Structure formats: structure tokens, C-alpha cells
Amino acid sequence: xxxxxxxxxxxxxxxxxxxxxxxxxxxxxxxxxxxxxxxxxxxxxxxxxxxxxxxxxxxxxxxxxxxxxxxxxxxxxxxxxxxxxxxxxxxxxxxxxxxxxxxxxxxxxxxxxxxxxxxxxxxxxxxxxxxxxxxxxxxxxxxxxxxxxxxxxxxxxxxxxxxxxxxxxxxxxxxxxxxxxxxxxxxxxxxxxxxxxxxxxxxxxxxxxxxxxxxxxxxxxxxxxxxxxxxxxxxxxxxxxxxxxxxxxxxxxxx
Ligand code: IPE
Ligand code: IPE
Ligand code: MG
Numbered sequence: 506x507x508x509x510x511x512x513x514x515x516x517x518x519x520x521x522x523x524x525x526x527x528x529x530x531x532x533x534x535x536x537x538x539x540x541x542x543x544x545x546x547x548x549x550x551x552x553x554x555x556x557x558x559x560x561x562x563x564x565x566x567x568x569x570x571x572x573x574x575x576x577x578x579x580x581x582x583x584x585x586x587x588x589x590x591x592x593x594x595x596x597x598x599x600x601x602x603x604x605x606x607x608x609x610x611x612x613x614x615x616x617x618x619x620x621x622x623x624x625x626x627x628x629x630x631x632x633x634x635x636x637x638x639x640x641x642x643x644x645x646x647x648x649x650x651x652x653x654x655x656x657x658x659x660x661x662x663x664x665x666x667x668x669x670x671x672x673x674x675x676x677x678x679x680x681x682x683x684x685x686x687x688x689x690x691x692x693x694x695x696x697x698x699x700x701x702x703x704x705x706x707x708x709x710x711x712x713x714x715x716x717x718x719x720x721x722x723x724x725x726x727x728x729x730x731x732x733x734x735x736x737x738x739x740x741x742x743x744x745x746x747x748x749x750x751x752x753x754x755x756x757x758x759x760x
Contacts, residue, residue, distance in 0.1 A: 528744065529574050529575050530750050530751025532705045533577040533701040534578040534579070535571070535576060535578075536582070536703055537581050538706070538715070539583070540708060542734070545735070545736040554598040557602055563735055563738050564583075567743060570743055571743070572617050572619060577652065578653075579652070579654070580656060580703070581654070582656045582659065584603070585656070585658075611644065615644060617651075618649060620645045620648040622652050622655070623656075625657045661715075665720070665721060668694035668695050671694045692721075703719060703726045704726060706719065706723050707729045707746050708729075709733050710733070710734050710735060711731075713730055727750050729749055731745075
């Protein structure tokens with residue numbers, strides 16, 4: 506999809522140059538820690554639930570924009586394995602929004618060639634949500650324009666633990682010896698198996714941490730932190746992040 510080589514330092518992301526050049530700036534897979542819904546609501550003296558609702562609207566817009574830009578895969582952190590530490594009513598609100606989102610947006614995913622993927626231990630969610638997820642996974646399985654991976658009940662340490670367990674089981678079965686385990690065995694045993702390497706990891710709301718997200722996959726990702734709160738993150742913000750990505754020199758340990 507690259508139409509012209511990306512010109513470094515061309516300034517405004519909305520400039521003609523940026524419009525003509527590849528809007529992805531070469532990023533195939535981006536991931537976002539969508540943080541700041543609560544602070545967005547607090548700033549506006551609104552209930553937290555409304556912050557989450559606005560957050561879902563931002564998801565809808567960004568998924569659309571990323572698909573149009575030609576991003577191959579986008580992984581969104583929606584609910585962490587540590588988010589169970591929140592008050593029960595907030596968890597209920599979040600699960601309600603998840604139900605609504607899958608039901609309301611599945612047609613649009615399908616029409617736009619979006620393949621849904623879920624990472625994390627989603628089978629521990631309420632059984633009706635598991636059913637909705639599995640229906641959506643099945644329905645969109647053959648779509649190939651963009652993969653939207655949603656992280657639900659996700660924690661990178663748990664993901665790696667499950668990968669280690671499955672590799673240990675394969676060794677026990679006699680599939681291979683312990684000293685034959687290599688990087689691709691691990692990558693293939695993670696929930697993100699099959700996705701392109703993670704190019705860019707974005708976190709909104711000014712927090713400078715990974716909060717147990719994609720710890721293996723982020724080994725050589727570019728990191729982008731913005732103070733913008735997730736409900737305010739829009740196309741322009743995504744363009745800015747991709748522009749920053751395009752201007753970086755990725756060396757992968759070389760020179
Ligand atoms: C992100 O917003 C949404 C989830 C973690 C589900 P927060 O709810 O964490 O918002 P802040 O960090 O309290 O502002
Ligand atoms: C990370 O945000 C999880 C999601 C965005 C789903 P949190 O708000 O849960 O992270 P911490 O607790 O500030 O690290
Ligand atoms: Mg937060």
C-alpha cells in the first residue's frame with residue numbers, strides 16, 4: 506500500500522505530503538493501551554461509566570481509521586487481568602459495554618473486512634460474552650483487510666505462563682527436546698501467534714508503564730506516549746503517533 510517513500514520531518518501530519526505518502530509510515534501492527542477514561546469523565550464532572558462509553562466511541566473511530574489507512578493488525582488493551590481489582594459496579598459497566606460493542610459493530614467489521622481476534626483468557630468471562638465473542642470470531646475468520654485483536658482479561662505474564670505450559674506439555678509428549686525450544690516456539694504459543702511483529706505501542710493518558718501488556722511482543726517495538734486521554738484520541742492523534750514512528754531509526758541492535 507506504500508504509494509511514495511515517507512519524507513522524514515515533513516511537519517504537519519495533515520499536510521498534502523502526509524496525505525500522499527503511506528499513512529501507516531510502514532507500521533504493520535500497532536497496539537494501544539487505551540487509558541484515561543476515568544480521568545476524562547472526572548475532568549468533565551461526569552460519571553466514570555460515561556468515560557468508558559466515550560472510550561468505546563473512540564475505539565469505533567480508530568478501528569475505522571486504521572482499516573482505511575491500511576494497518577494490517579491493531580491490538581487494543583480493553584480489560585486487563587488486573588482490572589478485576591476494580592469495584593464490582595465498574596466491572597459490570599465495562600462488561601455491559603463489551604456486550605453492546607460486539608453486538609452493534611459486528612456487521613461493520615464484516616462489511617469492512619475486519620477479522621476479529623481476542624487475546625487473553627476470555628473464556629473466564631461471563632458465558633454469554635464468551636458466546637458472543639466466539640460467534641464474532643467465527644463470523645469474521647475469513648476477513649483479511651485488518652485483524653483487530655482485542656485484549657480481554659489479558660495479562661502478558663499469564664499469556665507467557667500459558668505458553669510455557671503448552672510448550673512443556675509438547676515436550677512431555679515427545680514432540681521435541683527441551684534444548685530444541687526456540688524463539689518461534691514461544692511466539693507461536695502466545696495468544697498473538699500469526700500477527701505481524703508489533704511495530705508501535707501507544708499509551709494514552711500520560712502514564713509511562715506497560716501495565717502487563719505485550720511484554721514479549723514489545724521487545725523491539727517503538728513506544729509512543731501521549732498525555733491525551735483515550736476518549737479524546739482521534740485520527741489526528743493516530744496520524745501523529747504514526748508520523749513519530751516513521752521518523753525513527755529502528756536499529757534492532759545493529760548500527
Ligand atoms: C482505561 O481507562 C479503561 C480501562 C482500564 C478498562 P481507566 O478506567 O483506567 O481510566 P483512568 O486511568 O482511571 O483515568
Ligand atoms: C491498563 O490500564 C489496562 C487497560 C487499558 C485495559 P490501567 O488503568 O488498568 O493501568 P494501571 O493500573 O494504571 O497500570
Ligand atoms: Mg487507567
